Amino acid sequence: MDTLNKYEKISGQNINKGKSCYMLKVGASLSAITRANLITGMHFKEFPIEYLGCPLFVGRLKISYYSDLINKVTSRAKGWQTKLLSTGGKEGGANFRNLQDINDAFTAKMWWNLRSGDSLWREFMLAKYCKRAHVVISQERPGQSNSWKALCGIKKKVEQSIVRLPREGKISFWYDNWTKEGPLYKLMPEGLKPKNVLLKDISEVGNWLYDRVEEEIPSAVKNVVEQYLVLTPGVPDKAIWTANLTGSFAQTLWRRFAGLFGIAVEGLQLSQIMTTWWNHRSLNVIASFMVKILPTLIIWELWRSRCASRYGNEIPSTSISESKITYTLTELTNQRFGKIKLKSSWDQLQTIIDQPIDYMAYKLVKWKKPPALGSKLNTDGCYVEGNCGIRGVISDSEGKFTLAYSLYIGPGTSNYAESMAMLFGLQQCVQRGLYNIIAEADLKLVTSCVTENTTIPWRIIELIGEIKKIVTDRDVTVKHCFR
Numbered sequence: 109m110d111t112l113n114k115y116e117k118i119s120g121q122n123i124n125k126g127k128s129c130y131m132l133k134v135g136a137s138l139s140a141i142t143r144a145n146l147i148t149g150m151h152f153k154e155f156p157i158e159y160l161g162c163p164l165f166v167g168r169l170k171i172s173y174y175s176d177l178i179n180k181v182t183s184r185a186k187g188w189q190t191k192l193l194s195t196g197g198k199e200g201g202a203n204f205r206n207l208q209d210i211n212d213a214f215t216a217k218m219w220w221n222l223r224s225g226d227s228l229w230r231e232f233m234l235a236k237y238c239k240r241a242h243v244v245i246s247q248e249r250p251g252q253s254n255s256w257k258a259l260c261g262i263k264k265k266v267e268q269s270i271v272r273l274p275r276e277g278k279i280s281f282w283y284d285n286w287t288k289e290g291p292l293y294k295l296m297p298e299g300l301k302p303k304n305v306l307l308k309d310i311s312e313v314g315n316w317l318y319d320r321v322e323e324e325i326p327s328a329v330k331n332v333v334e335q336y337l338v339l340t341p342g343v344p345d346k347a348i349w350t351a352n353l354t355g356s357f358a359q360t361l362w363r364r365f366a367g368l369f370g371i372a373v374e375g376l377q378l379s380q381i382m383t384t385w386w387n388h389r390s391l392n393v394i395a396s397f398m399v400k401i402l403p404t405l406i407i408w409e410l411w412r413s414r415c416a417s418r419y420g421n422e423i424p425s426t427s428i429s430e431s432k433i434t435y436t437l438t439e440l441t442n443q444r445f446g447k448i449k450l451k452s453s454w455d456q457l458q459t460i461i462d463q464p465i466d467y468m469a470y471k472l473v474k475w476k477k478p479p480a481l482g483s484k485l486n487t488d489g490c491y492v493e494g495n496c497g498i499r500g501v502i503s504d505s506e507g508k509f510t511l512a513y514s515l516y517i518g519p520g521t522s523n524y525a526e527s528m529a530m531l532f533g534l535q536q537c538v539q540r541g542l543y544n545i546i547a548e549a550d551l552k553l554v555t556s557c558v559t560e561n562t563t564i565p566w567r568i569i570e571l572i573g574e575i576k577k578i579v580t581d582r583d584v585t586v587k588h589c590f591r
Contacts, residue, residue: 109147129153134166215262222259223270224347233259242304244283244291273569275343277308281321287332288567295328308339348566358410360426365406365433369399369461383521387491395461397444398437405433473590477507482544485533486589489525489551496520498529502537511536526551527571530558530586534578543582548589555588 116122128150132140141152156165156173161180163173222230222243237256238246244267248260272279272286279286282293282302293302302323310320316333318325362381366373371388373381385403390396409429434457438450450456478484487500499514513536517528530549537545549555556562557572558579564572579586 125149129157131155131157211258212262215258216266218255219259219263219266220270220347220349223267241301242280242283244280245293245301269349271348271566273346273348273566274307275340275345275570277306277311277339277341277345279307279345281305281307281310289332292329292332295326295332296323297326308341311339313338346569357413357426361406361410361429361433364426364430365402368458369395369402371399387522391461394441394445398441398457398461401440402433402437405436409433471590478503478505478546479544480505482546483510483537483542485530485537485545485547487526487529487533487547487549488591489522489527489529491520491522491525494519496522496525496528498525498532500529500533502533502540502542511540521567523551523553523565523568524571526554527568527575530554531571531575531578534575534582534584537584538578538582545582545584547579547584547586549586550589550591552588555586558586 112123125148128148129152130144130148130150131153132144134155145152155167156163158164158176161177163177165173221227222233233256234243237243237252240246244263246260248257267285268290270285271288272284274286280291282296282304283291285291286307293300296302300323302321305321310317318330362373366381366385369388369390371385373384376384382403385399388399390399409432412432413429438457441450450460475486482505484503485500486503487498490497490499495516496518497514497516500512501509502511504510513532515532517525520528526549530547534545534547553562553565554568554572557564557568558575575586578584
C-alpha cells in the first residue's frame, strides 16, 4: 500500500478502490481476507478474473474460462448484416480466397527466403535436405517433412522467376540463374547433373578457369558465359524477382493492342514485351505517343480487373477491359494533342494509327560549354534489334573535342546501352585525370537513376552503381539533355 500511496502523491491521481480488488493464494483463511480488506480498502476476488475482456487465471487452462468471451463474439456475429461488412467479407458468394492459392503463395515465399535469405532456418533446411546436391535439384524423399515436400513442389514454378546478380561470386555456376538465360546445367546433356561449383572459384580477373570444373563444358555453355564477369569481393550477391507474363486473359489483351500497332508479342516475357513495345516505330507522332503509354494502361487494367474480380463482383471480361483501356487512351491523347478530338472508337484508332500526320512542336535547344577548367561528356546509346552500341564526345572548357568514341557492345537493351555509354565515357575521363565534369545523356531514366532516389531497373543496377562511384569521386554533374 505504501507504493500505491506514493504513486497517488507523485501523479496526483487517486486509485478508485471501489473498482479495485486484490487476490490471495488459494485456500487463504477468512481472517487473512478480513485483514487485507481493512488494509487495502478494496474487495477480495478469487481467480479467474476478467481483465480487458480476457480471463486471468492460475493453473491449467479451462475452456470454461473463455465462455463469456465466446458468448460475446457469438452474439456480435449473429447481429452482423451483409451491408456492414467489407466486400471481401460478405456471405453468400463471399469471394473468399482460394485456400490452395494462399498455401502456394506462402510456400513460394518460403522458397524465396530459402534461396535469398540469411537465417538460422535457411541454414538448417540446407544442412538437413541439401547435403548431397544443390537445393535446385534436391528432391523429396519418403519420411521427410511436409514443409520440405511443399517446397519441392513449388520450386520449379518459383525458381524460373529468380535471377542472381553476381557480386562476390558465392553463387552456383551451374544451378543459379546468373546469366539471365536460365541455369547452365540445363544446357548439359540430358540427365547429367554437374558437381556444384561457385563462380568465385572458377574465375580470375580476365579469365575463366574451366579446368577447375570436373565436367567437360560444352560450347553451348561457353557461348553464354563468353563475356567475362567482373566480381566485387566483399559485396554480397543479390537475388532479384522478375515478373513473367502469364494467363490467357492478360495475353489476349496484350495481343489485341499489339496487333493494332503491328507489334509481335507472342511467346515473349513481360520484360521483352516492354522492350519490343518501346522500340516500335510508328507512322506518326500520335501513334508513337499511344505506343509509349499503352503498356502502363494495360498493366493497370489487368491489376484493376484482378482486384475487382477477386474482391468484388466483377467477372473478368476482355471486352470490358479493352473498352476501359481504349477510353483512357483516347482521353490522354486528346489532352496531349489539343486540336485532335478522338472518340473512344476502335475503328477511329485504327484509322489514325495508319495515317501519316504532320504534327510539329519546336523547342530551342543549345549546347553550352563547360565552365573554366571543366570538361563536358555527351553520351548516347544505340539499340537496334537486340544489338547495342555506344558513342560519346568529351569537350574541354573552350568547346574543343578532346576525345570521341563509338563502340559495338553486343546484345542488350536500350537502358543497358545508355548506361554503358555514360560509364565508358566517365572511365575515359578518369583515365585522363579530368575533374569538374558535366555528363549529359538523352535518356531521362539513366540520369534520374544516377541523380535521384529512383528505383533502378535490375538489369542495370551494377552499371548505375559504378557510375555513381565515379560521380562522387570526380565531382561529376549529371544532366538530362535533348538530342
